[in-house]
Amino acid sequence: MMSQDIKHKESANRGMIYMEDESGITSELTYTKKDNGVLIIDHTQTRKGLEGKGLASMLVKESVEFARKNNYKIDPLCPFAEVQFDINKDFRDVLVK
Template sequence: MDYKLIDNTEGKQYEYHIDGVIAKIEYIRAKDKIYLTHTEVPKELEGQGVASALVKDVLNDIEKKELTLIPMCPFVASYIKRHPDWKKLVLKGINIA
């Protein structure tokens, strides 16, 4: 499914607006680094692949902006572990377990 990724810089989160609810990944941005801290998908959207699609779009945006990723959110870290090509964005020395 294609959703429109919104970088809500004021709210410090990436968002999908779907059927009146918001799926989001919260972040902290510090110069050329971005810390993804929390992923949240409303109950009515669970089990539809929304969180994985959101992580993928966010990682594409991070790559486009040439930022270094520090994945603090367990869901983001597990996504990167399942899709190791994205490790190229992760700050060197951080182990994705």
């Protein structure tokens, strides 16, 4: 049984948004936090066998919500995140100009 609980942990300038099940992390998104209020999404990964179920997409969406709540902008450096920003026009408000 897979949990859809999205978790978030942050250190001073790094963060990770992720989901896990009993055998560990199922999907993760990592970012670097810049001093200018920009989050650079540098990596998304989903466990083999779970790809294509929309997990990483949920994490990108969560990062957008997090950015909105905290007045951050996002630079989607990771190719997957970049595609998500291209597809989801409603994410544009947090996209770094």
